[in-house]
Amino acid sequence: MASERRIEVVKPGLATTVQDLGRPGYYHLGIPLSGGMDQYALRAANRLVGNDEGAAVLEATFLGPELRLHADTIVAVTGADMPAKLDGAPIPGWTSVAARAGQMLSFDFLRRGARAYVAFAGGVDVPVVLGSRSTYTLGALGGHEGRALRAGDTLPLGPAGKASPGASVPEALRRVPESPAVLRVLPGLYWHRVTEAAGEAFFADTWKVAPEADRIGYRFRGGRALDFVPRTQPFGAGSDPSNIVDSCYPYGSIQVPGGTEPIVLHRDAVSGGGYFMIGTVISADMDLIGQMQPHTPTRFVQVTMQQALGARAERAAMLGRLRAHLP
Amino acid sequence: MRYSFGGDEHLFVEVAEEMSLDAFFQSLSMTGAVRAAGIAGVSEICPANASFQIKFDPDVIAPDDLLAAVQGLEAQAAAAEKVLDTRIIELPVYYGDPWTHETLMRFRERHQEPESTDLAYAARVNGYDGVEAFIAAHAGSPWFVSMVGFVAGLPFLYQMVERAKQIEVPKYLRPRTDTPKLTVGHGGCFGCIYSVRGAGGYQMFGITPAPIYDPQQKISYLREFMIFFRPGDIVKFRPIDRAEHDHIEAEVAAGRWAPRIAATRFDLAEFLRDPAACNARLVEALHGV
Structure with missing residues (x-):
């Protein structure tokens, strides 16, 4: 029986949630995409265990969970280098591994990256809410009871497909984070609000990921404060020069409240608000943010739309090679 | 309109720098036209107060082609009637409630006037003779839902109301890390209702016992959809006391309460001609006169 196939959360880890490719279509009502922050790693994990690329997996942040398996299954762990163990014995990352009912899946300390993706054959079969199994914790929506996992939770697995153990993603097709990190940015939105010198300083300075870095957004510190082009604030915007009449916020957009600490919004983004944005991290680099740890030195690099589309095509080609390797 | 790309997946359009109902209607008309045009590759169409945003897949439609397609809708949107078939909703508000009071006291050092309360401060900076007069103004005329989002x-x-009469207050000096669920707040010229508990920077005036977001979809009037508000809704606040707050809260829990709602039509020209008369007509609809 499908309902017998389940996993039990013995220890939840720091912030482990159920995620799939996300929940498009409701951003106009304040419900963000959600979904795995590193979509490539999530897709790879699913392909390794024979799932659809968009099946639900566990996203484990910084510190992995301990999970008791109550089904024979196939598991794969991708993304961050957070070495996984079955009953204490190391198993390789980016590789599908057979696991038996009763075994314990646990993790060593994080070595590199920030988020590991743990896929099980059949996928994590929590209810579909508004078209997705992803967890949106701020809205208590989706995933397992709308929240991060806790000790004692049990998660059902769906019916397994055609998986076989031993499949592996070659090194060349694993995307690992670099330090310092480089995030490519298309200037725009309210870019005209800062002085030319401030715009240059933003790209010249080395920033660091602040401890306030989560699925909503990543905050950065350490660069120079931005100077604004003087203006009389428009009606309704608020008095601070970094205020605008509340607008939508694109995913990846970089807001700088008070001109001091940039925040890059990610997949659980607040959908709008009253802070100006100087540009947007390009789609090709969004997965990288999901693998950045606090204190990672980071440079923002200015690109054109053509360069953004070129980088996007490179990412698509890499995904194409992954699919060819794991058909 | 000012067009800008938000990376390679968003087109961002600022209708006007400053807030006005006219800018809101232009944003609403444009997003309506974009939706009706059914442009392939567009996945999210989000109207905001005086701007809007479109999320698209540049593998399906090139950014410049989307830009041209949206710009091509400007004339059509400008010609759209600034009339909206909508609904007016009466929401009870317990002003000066103990829960927002406890929260505002907890974050007093982040406020402009730590020795005051949010209500007293807002009353003073808006020139009202005390909190009661301020509450009367806050609940005295309807409010227009110009955006749904943040969370x-x-x-x-x-x-x-006329711009000169609009309540304006700065946000907290530094945002709070906590705001009670269903707090009625205000920042800049905008009011809001916090749909979930969480961070916030708006001044806190009171709390409504009427849930507006229910991911479980168990609240009687949120069974069809978990989110209550749509852009274009009109809201009239009604001050209530502790006893009525607790009563409504219990009735909501028992599945016996829903907000009073009436269908109505909003005509921007009518409103701009005589806001008071327009508001009176809207509120009459609410009470079935």
């Missing part, structure tokens, strides 16, 4: 289901509310 799931949170309405931004634009006060339907």
